[in-house]
Amino acid sequence: MTWVEAIFTALSSPLFYKLTIMSALPLIFAAIGGVFSEKTGVTNIALEGIMKLGAFTSIAFVFITGNVWIGLMMGLFSGLILAFLHAYVSIEWKANQIVSATALILIAEGLVGFLMIPIFGQEGQTDFVEKLPLIRIEFLQKIPFLGEIIGEITIFFYIAVAVIIASWFIIYKTPLGLRMRAVGENPRAADTLGINVKAIRYFGVLMSGLFAALGGIYIALGDLGQFQEEMPAGRGFIALAAMILGNWSPIGAMWAALLFGAAEALNIQLQAILDLPSEIQALLNLLPFILTIVVVAGFVGKTRSPAASGKPYEKE
């Protein structure tokens, strides 16, 4: 089969679209999280660390308590804690936000690696645990093509839809969202109108912790059912690229995440359809990272980041 035939075969199968959605889900959550933080003017590149900690914590608590919902809750909570640390030093102590985020990525990595043996008794990856449920909707399943894609899909799909709609509404249709956007552009102007710049920024960063953790939890508890130490394997940074490509808007981030998801889905499908030598397979694995570089290089300047992003706000 030629390349072209293989691509067509892949694109015409509902499995491709399902894989696209599943690959995009963690990116959607993390990227929207990034949007919340950066919109209020705080750069948060620690999404990778938050995803890792969220994934680990959720699996750990399911392992300990046997309850997937507790796992979910604790995973989210861990994300909030890490995000709070970033928010605290960035907002109160004017820390360099890139350095603080790098620190948090290392802290997450160290903490997770350190606790593997004490909690799970083994390194590298954990045993499998119960996953969060799939949702099966009968009448959806009956629809041709579409039914095979979303008729039976992880609950995170519906959570993502809710998150996307809610985020869009909050940011563009509420006073809170207007203030967020003002604080991210010109915090001094917002301050002179009596807006609490710090509180808004805390909100943005904590939301990023919540959503990024959700992304990590999906990878571990929603998709695979186990935790592997490399998780999320660079996806936290790919999510940043999706945020930039999506021009710092939730809907834009969604489309960008779907693009990256499609690239990965195509990669998986092609490797299944064609019998490729290992060198080509290795090269295909590089695609998401190279794509990220191309996006980040090509779209900076064409998309517009919040003007005050990354700069600590100091009252004079």
Place this chain on the structure above:
Amino acid sequence: MKFLTKNKLMPFLVPILAVLFSLIIAALVILMIGKNPFSAYAKLIEGAFVGKFAWADNITKMTSLLLTGLAVGFGFRAGVFNIGAEGQMAVGGMMAVIVGINMGNVPAILAIPITMMAGILGGAVWASIAGFLKAKTGAHEVITTIMLNWVAYHLSNYLVSSPLAVGDGVPKSPEIARSAQLPPLLTVGAASVPSGIIIALIAAVVVYIILEKTTTGYEIKAVGYNPYAAEYGGISISKNIVLTMAISGGLAGLAGAMEVMCVYHRVFGAFTGGRGFDGITVALIGQNHPLGMIFSSFLISSLRSGAGDMQTAGIPEDIVVLIQGIIIFFVAADRIIKTIINKTSDKIAAKKGGEQV
């Protein structure tokens, strides 16, 4: 008098206190898993400083840490966050192997510099990709260098699994030629200290000279502090960004070359083992100053050497990653430490000069 010295001491106090706080917090984490922090730290000290094997291990690790620290720190001086030292080190190591394998018929006096240059160039070119993208398109170097790290990681795995693979077991490349290997500096029994440490120390001095004594250093620092003023002064921002990344990558590449030439004489799959990220810690604790980094690289190498011994005592090695993360965290939030120092010294001054005002 107290206040005079306080200001001078501040750049030293901040990292020292950051390390101290970090060790305290890590001790609490160790307690959390039911182990004794004192015996853990005792094992740490033992593994780092006791016995010839400890020192050999320590200095060996210090070599690559100093080089990756210099790489990251140099970048910071220009306002560039080179988080890609990991990938640049990998590419440097790979280039050193590819060239070193073919040095069989070349005498050592040529083979060694050539192999070293291969490593330096490999790292320099890899970093320049990110530098060039930043200069031309404004692409944020944190994202591009991290992505390049992953690309380098996959490339090196691929390299030792297919084209260069030898033998069975762990995927690895062939050994480089004897003439390209750097003999150890000092051997005591079975423990040896690599000559690479000398190269690393020389590199630190060279970096210092570049930054403080040359026009290039003047321009690079200007770009780091205020690119607008630099541009106004006729300094080319793009040229200096690429140059900075190249030098930075070259240093990281040299680290990779040293690993290959002094220690293993070959590459394994992912041989860089997080050293690139350690470079960030070394740079931040050393306040991006070459001489400061000599001390901070020794600190981190001691932590890493000791970690092995801690592992055997039941404390997972990742504790040092955690410690490093916490140190960086406090360095980022240095105002917290500065405020604590100021408040404490004010209290002491108030107690002393209570009557005066």
Place this chain on the structure above:
Amino acid sequence: MSNKPEIDYKEYAVVMKNIVKKFPSVLANDNVNLEVKKGEIHALIGENGAGKSTLMNQLYGLYDPTSGEIYISGEMKTFKGPRDAINAGIGMVHQHFMLVDNLTVAENVVLGSETRNGIYFNLKQAKKKVKELSEKYGLKVDVTAKIEDLSVGAQQRVEIIKTLYRGAQILILDEPTAVLTPQEIDELFVIMEKLKEDGKTIIFISHKLHEVMNVCDKVTVMRMGKVTGSVFTKETNEKQLANMMVGREVVLTVEKTAKKPGKKILEIEKIWIKDNRHLEAVKGLSFEVKEGEILGVAGVAGNGQTELVEALTGLRKIEKGHYYFKEEEVTKNNVKELREKNITHIPENRHKHGMVLEYPNYYNLIMGSHYKEPFAHRGFLRRDKIMEKTKNLLKKFDVRPPVANLETGNLSGGNQQKVVIAREVSSNPEFVVIAQPTRGLDVGAIEYVHKEILGLREKNIGILLISMELEEVLSLSDRIIVMYEGKIMGEFKPEDLSIGEIGLLMAGKTLEEVKVISEVEAHASHSGGDDK
């Protein structure tokens, strides 16, 4: 203080009593008393650093007074933040606008006090309310436009509407005319009269004495943190006010010798330049400058002057047209190449372009020449030569403190400007582009800078002077051009036109049109009777 008769606080919109405001390194307000009657237009004047902005920031709740009391309409108030001040009916239009660039006019006005239905932000209602206010007070503005697309005058109108939306009865205007053309200034005064008729009180911060005399009822003068006088405008004049501001006899004009300019040194031929948003900022500009001549560029900010300066000094690309220096084409030359040709630049924003704040004086003083002899030899810096030059310059230009390894960021604004000037002037330039040289400086420093500029002229150096301060341009220049929307509206000698005529040029009329208008006016006033 205790001899003053007791006043009835209820007649006064604002009474600030014995206000003291201390910062760690400076006593900004030293027992300041301010009394503003209801319905009064009250000026607060003083040099930069006199303490006016600090005082008003306390009135607006941005700072807490160290001690002292504030009474609004007779009631004592403590403001814990701008919200409290806003609730007390105080509105402030800052000198540097507090607007969010990528949001619309309506969104900016209601920000923080949004029109809402529950959690839903009602943008439609916001637009409606803003439109109503705009029409009521004659503040023309497009409610759906984004701030970044508006002219400076329009942005100021948005700031005023912001205060009215929140029910301001007391408006603080901080240097409002700095960014307006003479005509827009007149429009602003009309708006202020309308507001006064509506019962509003206005506090007008300025350093422009003729405006203050023109439109204000009463003036309070501050100097070095204290009040040096409080008088009714009809009982005083500009000279007295200037003396109270500065504390000594002030020379209000600059001494300029007559001088014959030399041969042409710089020529611009139909150049086109784009701004940061890729829009045309300079459209087909042409002019020339001679040796020993000061060509002044007047015009309201934002009409292409910044882009012109950047293009002439190599910081911005010239899209079309030609740039000649001493008969040689230099259109495509970069910053370094232009500096090599002895074209130097005293930048508009000294913190952004003029210096690296973290560098010591001896580093900043060689910026631009740092790579060549005598300061560098084969790539290595020559510290002895650098220090020698530094010590000389610090002494010659009276920089205080004259410490070579002090970080320039630690100097005062005036001394920082001296460092910049010292550097640019001592590099033996043949042409200097000078942009906004006295922004943010006090009268003493301004006098010094003007002297230096005239000194360059004496040395036969060609000078292009861009400034938003019309008086500065008029007093220093040999010839003047006015820029509007990237074009030259007219070229003339300072004595040829009146302020009103120049104002028309700044607002977009060409020189021919202005001459026609002047003739018509002159004719009408001569013939008497038949006007209207």
